[in-house]
Amino acid sequence: MFPANFEYFRAASVEEAVALLHRHKDAKVLAGGHSLLPIMKLRLAEPAALIDIGHIHILKGISHHRNGIRIGALTTHATIARSEVLQRECSLLSDAAAHIGDPQVRNKGTIGGNIAHADPASDLPAVLLALGARIQMAGPAGDRTVAASDFFTDLLETELREDEVLTAVDVPAIAESAGASYLKFEHPASGYAICGAAAVVDMDGGSCRSASLAFNGVTAIPHHAVAVGDALAGSDISDEAIAAAIEANLRIEEPLGDIQASGEYRVELAKVYGRRALQQARDRARS
């Protein structure tokens, strides 16, 4: 309940934050604090310094951007969940954000903090994979961008370097002809995903132009079931086609397991939730 001592710096700009990170070894970026502070209170993390980026207003907000929508790293889950732009153009992200934690957590927790922490059971990583999002980062050598599919590297580990600040997430607008769904089998204690399934289905009349399916909670890094999507492209994406595509193509290696749900069970949940999410996305595309 009582974090260890640390040095505190408040950055006024991204450049300053990067410079502070570069200067202080073992420093952590503080945004909403909802991933970092809980582990500091349990003294599972004792960073020497915190670089508070909470006052860099340029990192807040949702705006149109070439090829899609840019969400500043400091944008809260509540803002994302309520965003009319996202609800209209990328409802998968706003729906998933509404699943995170509880109202208080959503009021403070940020998209940047969430994905930089890379909790495998969080709700956003699979969504970003299913959408083909890109992550923007700023560092001493300048800005760079990586695809969400390359961003998550291991349990609680990402492409983000120690002296980089995650600045924004870019997501494409979902096509008018497409539908999306995020379904979550929630951990009864933590509220995190035991299995979260994110699906996007784009329809071309009666056939599936493309489908994308990804999972949270099942593996150490979010699992993008590319083969399932490929198998469905060009199909009629009927319930039978979905079931067959999952049965034949969903291959999940080294699932996570804990006292609440074993790996074997999580894989079975992924089949059920993957199927249901694809069905719902398809139905939404048609409507």
Add this chain to the structure above:
Amino acid sequence: MSGVIGTSVKRREDAALLIGKGKYCDDFTLPNMTHAVIVRSPYGHARINSVLTTEAAEHPGVIAVFTGRDVVNSDIGGVVPTGWLLPGIKTPEHPILATDTVRYAGDGVAVVVAEDRYIARDAAELVEVDYEPLDAVTDVLAAVADGAPQLFEEAPGNISFDWDLGDAEATAAAFDRAAHTVEVDLRNNRLIPHAVEPRGCLASFDDTSGELTLYVTTQNPHLHRLLMSLASLNLPEHKMRIIAPEVGGGFGSKIHHYPDEAIASFCSMQIGRPVKWIATRSETNLTDAHGRDHASHAEIALDAQGKILGLRVKTHAAMGAYLSTFAPAVPTYLYGTLLSGQYDIPAIHVQTLGVFTNTSPVDAYRGAGRPEATFVVERLIDMAADATGLSVVEIRRRNFVSKDDFPYQTAVALAYDSGNYDGAMDRALELSGYEALRAEQKRRREAGDTKLMGIGISSFIEACGLAPSQVVGALGAQAGLYESGKVRVHPTGSVTVYTGSSAHGQGHETTFAQVVADRLSIDVDQVEVVHGDTGEVPFGMGTYGSRSAAVGGSAISTALDKVIAKSRKIAAHMLEASEDDVVFEDNAFHVRGVPSKSQGWGDVVLAAYLAHNLPEGLEPGLEETSFYNPENFTYPFGTHICVVEIDSETGAVELQRYVAVDDVGNVINPMIVDGQVHGGLAQGIGQALWEHAVYSDDGQLLSGTLLDYAVPRAHNLPFFETDRTVTPCPHNPLGVKGVGEAGSIASPATVTNAVVDALSPYGVKHMDMPLTPEKIWRAIHRNGG
């Protein structure tokens, strides 16, 4: 006002609590106050080679660091006692700080006292303890297996006690002649109480007067004082004042005397400054006495008509690493004695082994023994229905103790005082629309619905109002279980009541004021209720076991008898009438048959204090104390019915409806009674579906935070449908029985019976709690494996 009993008077407690002015333990600040952090064992079982405190003691802001050796070298008792003894019980010493061995993860090893909590926490990390890990055992059956790690030399096989009740031979004979027998091995899952306020205390020792003032999160301040005086501190009782301020929930976990309040007191005695210790959530989860944790083999024998002939149970009950305050009573006298349920069972035998494990101690948690007994009985009854082909309703009806057979002597010591078991079940069947539910279930099953509908029923009994002191004394209690009530009538007629029953959310201040207002025909606002302070209340046994209204309320009622008797004497004197002709009614004393002659309550009270003209030999003043010693337990009962729906693809359970019909005797405040039922239900449903304290084999608590231990939340539960039947308790003056635990006693069995019912097409006969989706999914898709 007379007639105020039975009405939903709004709670007076709320005024402060709603605006943040309720003062809980952590809200008190004393001048010069310090903060303690207790260094706890990370191991389930280890030898302590050394404890080095130098670096911690030198840390800026640290005032002192103490170890178990410092306690041993002091003149305090330094051990926490067990308050309930059984024949042959092994009671190994439980030091407040370990000296040579730690026996569970969380066992205290040292304490750091500092100027603030952050510093104390920093310094706690600097205490260097050299542990030599030992093999641990956390499972109650593994602990009694050959070759298991041993916790105490004096308790071979990790057995603390081996207790039995009932007639073994008669029970064996019943099984011999039975047409049907059913048996089951079941577990009752270990629970962490989770009062939202973590435990804590603030100790202030005045070395001039030698007096200790202790604010502590307790359900029974006098019991704490008694146990601390006798064992942990060795301070005389008159030099200790224990205050239970606002207490943020207890559910049993704040009954017990823990090492922590003795440690804080010891620190204050050593440094001469107030010492506050407040547990963090993970610390309170690690060290609060947990609940349940039984492994039982249970059997039932029936004749060809489905009449029960006998019941036989063998239970291994985890005690944890040490015997907590009431621990030995819970799986014996609060469990074995309840195994007759609502049923007429001629022969019962129960054997309970109390087993040491490398876990937090286990003790009373809401229901304490009775949910475990109900779970055994109500699971066996459902399985017996299946075996005999009777419906789950019919088999219960066929075996209920008839309402004409009270008092009813069970085969396991208790004499049920009153009941109408058919009546409560009939009402529950009606309220739930049971026949229609069964019809819907049949229809959906035939249609192959992938959502599996289950209906569960549970008819439960509890023994509340703990209880006759001479009886519990004979049964091993080291304290009496009466209650005190003091009624002080002020000269102007308003009243202050002092009760030994110490509330922590139950609304005593309102309910007890209703009892007084009703008897004296005064306004509820004319009554103040004082509780939770040994400096103010004569004595008390506290609030647990659903005893407050039945025992504490009765004490107030009998004190009121004395008040009225004395004031009647004065009134008779004033009215120049014979005392026998004076009656008290509508806030005045009247002479029977002479309507014009009466004396108002206020005048009589004032006369008692003026003492200008009192009957000869009568002392002035109007204040009476009663110690009410109940002649029996009370026996609330009821039938609960619930409906669940299971997603057959994932095993997820949705609790759709929960119907609770309880008979708690007379009701003083229906709003408060309903609230107690709701809360108990949530906890029992939590046990059935989500809650589970899990230890690794080497003694780590794997569900130590709210990230892993699932406490029910608003979105997990439906609105509850409650109703009551009323069968008054015949042996206490209020006719009340108790309600605090009913919900938690009935609901684990109700929900489990519903889930097993839903899964019966898959051949499922029994499933242990918590009924997690994975367990259910395995039962459906992996044949239980």
Add this chain to the structure above:
Amino acid sequence: MGQQVRIEVNGTTHEREVDPRTLLVHFLREDLALTGTNVGCETSLCGACTVLIDGEAVKSCTQLAVQADGTSVTTIEGLAQDGELHPLQTAFHEEHGLQCGFCTPGMILTAVDLLNDNPTPSADEIRQGLKGNICRCTGYHNIIKAVQRAAEGGAS
């Protein structure tokens, strides 16, 4: 090393130097002696410490005091106006929505934010809106009824 903060709490502005690691809840409870905000866990899961920051419900145990610099905080002590209880406080009393009272400040402040966002919530929406707050006493039954009652009375 202290950090200067300026935080408005219940209408009064406080300028203090705080240790950067001080949690907002400790700043409120210990520096300002506003003990109505309670601490029930350390993992942001019980909600007992909920306060309003700039009108939004936030868990004050998962917030450093320095992060609240420049904001306006409302605690349970500041909810009643001029001695008039907030309609949610009244509704909790009328519906018996509290027993031990420890979760109540956080529960009520969360409900304030909930009704601000959605003045006419369904029972399910109330249950979802309060999922971040644990009550171990009431089984939530009367809490949900209290929020409904306040909503019906136009509490937002």
